[in-house]
Amino acid sequence: MISNHLGMVEALRPASNELAAAVEQFLAAGGTVAQLPSPPSNPVPPKRSAKIDPETILKRRKPPISRAERNELRKLAEAL
Numbered sequence: 001m002i003s004n005h006l007g008m009v010e011a012l013r014p015a016s017n018e019l020a021a022a023v024e025q026f027l028a029a030g031g032t033v034a035q036l037p038s039p040p041s042n043p044v045p046p047k048r049s050a051k052i053d054p055e056t057i058l059k060r061r062k063p064p065i066s067r068a069e070r071n072e073l074r075k076l077a078e079a080l
Contacts (some may be wrong), residue, residue, distance in 0.1 A: 027033070
């Protein structure tokens with residue numbers, strides 16, 4: 001165990017000794033330790049659902065009115 005905090009290493013030594021004793025007892029009782037491959041470092045994200053909730057569909061903005069429509073509205077407003 002390499003650490004700059006020797007006080008912390010010494011504080012954890014009893015737990016380390018208990019674990020080492022438990023491993024020795026397990027191996028003495030006929031247990032074996034298996035060396036398994038490590039998991040991938042970047043797991044594949046879950047697939048996206050194809051379901052679309054109708055309440056979450058984006059509401060598109062209406063296109064702005066054209067110059068001709070704006071002029072028509074202006075004429076109607078002046079006529080009032």
